[in-house]
Amino acid sequence: MDRHVLASPIVLAGLTLENRLVSAPMAGVSDRPFRRLVREAGAALVFPEMVSDKALLMGNRKTRDLAAPYPGEKPFPVQLLGRDPQTLADAALKAVECFGVDLVDINMGCPVPKVVSNGEGAALLKEPTLCGRIIERVRRAVPVPVTCKMRLGWDRPRGTELARVAADAGAAFITFHARLRTDSYAVPARWTALAEIVQAVPVPIVGNGDVLEPEDALRMLDETGCAAVMVARGCRGNPWIFSRALRLARRGDPGPPPSARERISAALRHLEMLAADKGERRAVLEMRGHGSWYIKGLPGAAAARARLMKARTVEEMRWTLTFYLDTLEGRRGDAPAAEDLAPAGEGDGPECPTSRG
Ligand SMILES: Cc1cc2nc3c(=O)[nH]c(=O)nc-3n(C[C@H](O)[C@H](O)[C@H](O)COP(=O)(O)O)c2cc1C
Secondary structure, eight states: OOOOGGGSOEEETTEEESSSEEEOOOTTTOOHHHHHHHHHTTOSEEOOOOEEHHHHHTTOHHHHHHHOOOTTOOSOEEEEEOSOHHHHHHHHHHHHHHHOOSEEEEEEOOOOHHHHTTTOGGGGGGOHHHHHHHHHHHHHHOSSOEEEEEEEESSSOOHHHHHHHHHHTTOSOEEEEEEETTOOTTSOOOHHHHHHHHHHOSSOEEEESOOOSHHHHHHHHHHHOOSEEEESGGGTTOTHHHHHHHHHHHHSOOOOOOOHHHHHHHHHHHHHHHHHHHOHHHHHHHHHHHHHHHHTTSTTHHHHHHHHHHOOSHHHHHHHHHHHHHHHTTBTBSOOOGGGSOOOOTTOSOOOTTOOO
16 A cells, blocks of 8 residues: 555655644643653644743743753744734744744634733734734744644635735745634534635645544545644544554554553653653643543543542552553453442542542
8 A cells, every 4th residue: 555645754844844743732731741742653743832922022931931842852843822023023033042943833823712802813813914914024033934823714714815915924834723713613624625725825734623533634634635734632642643643644554542551651651751840739730631631531531530630749640540540451350330430539439548638
């Protein structure tokens, strides 16, 4: 069988990528450990969480931390949120000087009310001329390529018009989340609109929206002609979507889904890396979300998740995950049905040996 184009190298924005899989910026998700894991699984370009231009310029510690790469992280993009062309340009330059970023992406798609009420994120889609000015100004300020991530429009499809503006302004590639600002995730991503944009503009388009299984990644490339595919929700707690999509592209089958052991081992690694990177308190808080994604769909996951939410230390989290795996693998009785793992509550269910009080 011929290898599918998904697994072939591509030069995008001057960066040589070993394949066409991109891991999306996800606020609260794409932290450094997450990025290491999806990179190891094969994503060729991995975005960190978006950061505010103003917060970066003010030297906000949390923002600087969000924007920093892990040692050796290459290529390293940054995604900026803002609206004023000069402020965005200044923040982009700071990101290049402080962190050596290889690419600056401008967020033109965030739908969150707090963001759009400032005229940022998806609100920019209502002002194509401003989108163009932003890209031009940032391009002139930094020695690295500038890209943007858009939706198809605010409340009506105008993706081709927006893409032309971004292309004319010099965007090195344009990522489209194939929805409108007013679409919820329940509305299927509009891949036909992606295909039209690909035909209409000379700049590479990265397609995004509803790539939730390995097969979807190949299908999106086939159906839209996009240069690459960006995955967001599909890789939360699931770095294997990348390795399995690559295997599907190379060998014609994605291989088996990850076992409970693989999933919980990855969760444990994520936890250890988070603790080393951010310290115990933040690791415990941030692992609540990640941990839930790693175990989603396993038998008894709801109860195990409830225990993760209650864990107060890295040791308690480690123990909860290990105990859960032992239970699933039958070392602590039979593999559980949901009701076999008692809901976490005072005094019931297994007790972590190191728990106090
Ligand atoms: C938890 C979460 C956080 C997100 N944060 C960002 C962000 O920081 N920047 C951005 O451009 N998009 C963000 N998005 C949107 C995704 O990058 C992506 O465009 C969208 O989820 C559609 O892709 P999917 O169908 O693969 O999930 C976020 C999405 C989720 C679910």
